[in-house]
Amino acid sequence: MTLTRREALALTAGAAAFLATASRMAFASAEDAEKAISEFTGGAAPQSGKITLTAPEIAENGNSVPISVSVDSPMTADDHVASVLVLAEGNPNPDVATFHFTALSGMATATTRIRLARTQNVIAVAKMSDGSTYIDRKEVKVTIGGCGG
């Protein structure tokens, strides 16, 4: 079968559109992460600073990537970190975890291990007891994805 130039172009465009849809179905996009952030903050844009997200620059195995968050706060009953939302914007579902702190936590730090499907940004958003929010993000390069396809 021979293709005319017009047919070939139409096919290419169709394939590109299909690929774009398919990848949108399989992975969350940055917009999904933004949506989750604004739900968490109640629509306010989080400021930078105060929160530090620690993650490896390169993760060989996406099945288990150590991350830790720490927020600068006196952690008293009146002024403490209420919760920290962790998101991975390139995973099938951007939610990773939500940590809840109290004044009894002493420090607002937590460490866990997460799954990353591919190279992407990991985002941490902290919500203080007074309602202000802070954000930090780190790009993690993933060698082998952790979704076990």
Added chain:
Amino acid sequence: MADPKPRIKVPKTASKGEVVTIKTLISHPMESGQRKDSAGNVIPREIINKFTCEFNGQPVFGCDLDPAISANPYMEFTAKVEESGTFTFSWTDDLGKVITTEEKIEVS
């Protein structure tokens, strides 16, 4: 599956007002609901979705877990101790099963 066994590291003693680090690890596959078996069927999601830590009945730390948490979820966090007492840790999975364990600490 047999009941998962949590492993917890809490210092035995601490001085008053000290911030201690607590490490917990529980064996659990954290099946994400994304994987398929050899016949191509999706393996249903089964994860631990909630972890809490209390000290003498007061909440210290909690976490809502999503499928992006690795198998055998590991949690490291801190607690400020003002008096001797007991930490209660509990994990809740998708089936509603709760695994609870306790650790004592001596504060001087």
